[in-house]
Amino acid sequence: MATGINRQILLVETPQGKLSASNFKLTEGQIPTAKDGEIVVKVKLISLDAANRAWMQGATYRSAVEAGTIMAGGAIAEVIEAKAPGFAAGDLVFADTGWQEYAAVPGKAAQKVAPMEPLSHLLSVYGVAGLTAYHGLLDVGKPKAGDTVVVSAAAGSVGTIVGQIAKLKGCTVIGIAGGDEKCALLKNELGFDHAINYKKEAVGKALRAAAPKGIDVYFDNVGGDILEAVLFGMNTFGRIACCGAVSQYDGAPAPHGPRGIPGLIVVKRLTMQGFILTDFNDQRERALADLQAWVKAGKIKVREDIMTGIENTPQALIGLLAGDNVGKRMVKVG
Numbered sequence: 193m194a195t196g197i198n199r200q201i202l203l204v205e206t207p208q209g210k211l212s213a214s215n216f217k218l219t220e221g222q223i224p225t226a227k228d229g230e231i232v233v234k235v236k237l238i239s240l241d242a243a244n245r246a247w248m249q250g251a252t253y254r255s256a257v258e259a260g261t262i263m264a265g266g267a268i269a270e271v272i273e274a275k276a277p278g279f280a281a282g283d284l285v286f287a288d289t290g291w292q293e294y295a296a297v298p299g300k301a302a303q304k305v306a307p308m309e310p311l312s313h314l315l316s317v318y319g320v321a322g323l324t325a326y327h328g329l330l331d332v333g334k335p336k337a338g339d340t341v342v343v344s345a346a347a348g349s350v351g352t353i354v355g356q357i358a359k360l361k362g363c364t365v366i367g368i369a370g371g372d373e374k375c376a377l378l379k380n381e382l383g384f385d386h387a388i389n390y391k392k393e394a395v396g397k398a399l400r401a402a403a404p405k406g407i408d409v410y411f412d413n414v415g416g417d418i419l420e421a422v423l424f425g426m427n428t429f430g431r432i433a434c435c436g437a438v439s440q441y442d443g444a445p446a447p448h449g450p451r452g453i454p455g456l457i458v459v460k461r462l463t464m465q466g467f468i469l470t471d472f473n474d475q476r477e478r479a480l481a482d483l484q485a486w487v488k489a490g491k492i493k494v495r496e497d498i499m500t501g502i503e504n505t506p507q508a509l510i511g512l513l514a515g516d517n518v519g520k521r522m523v524k525v526g
Contacts, residue, residue: 198223199502201291203263206248211513216263216506224296226275232296233269235289237498238505239315240265240512240521241349242413242436262290263505267525268305268314269295279304284311286319291505293525316520317353317483317494320469324435325353325411326479327472330361332433332465333409337362340403342422345413347374349520350435352382354411356492359383363409366402368395368418370515377518382493395421411435423456434466495519 197220204217226232247257247264257264271283276299279285287302289295305314316322328350335341341358345351346367355378358365366386367378375387386402388395395418399407406427412419415437426432456462472479486492497517499508505523512521 196223197221198292198294200293201263201502201505203248203257203259203261206259211245211248211506211510213506213510218503221292223294226273226296229276229299230296231271231276231279231285231299231302232273232294233285233287233289233302234272235267235269235293235295235502235525237268237312237315238265238289238291238502238523238525239267239320240505240508240517240523241320242513244509245513246436262292264288265291265505266315266320267295268311268319274299276300276302284314286314291502293502312496312498312520312522313487313494315522316349316496317487317492318480319520321349321520322353322483323472323476323479324469325350325357326483327469327475328433328435328467329354329357329409329411331472331475332467333411333431335361335363335409338364339408340364340366340405340427341409341411342366342368342399342403342407342425343411343413344368344418344422345436346378346384346387347371347518348413349517351411351413352378352495352519353492355384356382357486358409359385360486360491364403366399366407374518377495382495390418396424399425406430409433412437423453423462426456426460426462428460430460430462432462432464434464497521498524500524 200219200221202217207215250256267289271279274280284305285302286305287297341363343351343354347369355365355367365384367384368388368390370391375389378384378387388398407425408427408430410422410432412434413436496519502525508523
């Protein structure tokens, strides 16, 4: 059992507009001890995701994060005390530890993971980002060789992997991202066929030029105006995998959905399906085997954006929501 200080980040107030550092507070508590059925872990890498912001707005696929509590978040952590069957000190796990250096979590809520180098790959390509990309594209979007696939937030943690998987499946891939540097990276390093800078280009017009034969699959990370623009370019029987709506999360004025959805869905016989990663828990080993083979063969290049220090976690999330990251953003604790 460890003793000492446990630094923690609290959500001190629910943000009413854009997230700011003042919504959080760094505090100190005690390292917890394990109760029956629990493990105590030392947090190594905290995952930063746009969904963290959505959790502050209310219940989603998990309960809301309330003001005055430790900010929620998934992490890779090392077991230092175990009173749950199947766990021992030294094991690595993925768990919702929250933003803190040590956490007590129920053994049933922790998932053992195999050690690897770099450890960060357990959060990126072999973690939430890679598995979300894999299942969302292949099991929801169902691309076929020759299809045209569009990905929004294409330079983010999920989008970078979605585009590369679509390419190795024989698709034409169009990425939508914010900034010329991101667009250049998509084409020059990650193999996308086209990249659209939504901050400078009219997305609908750019899509018509890049996909003159229409769009078969759209992997949606943003919702809003970009979803609307893509909808009008979809082919008959097109598939839309709805992964997130980051344009609606961080204090967006009067969030709105795309116009014209009912008519378009009927006329074009479109399929729009939302999903979360836990829908595919029973297929995890298949997905990991494929991802590992593709990375080993050089067919997927892994981009990561790692910051250091628990105290920098709020700013890391604020920057992610502003689009500062390329690839999977995470915080190395300690």
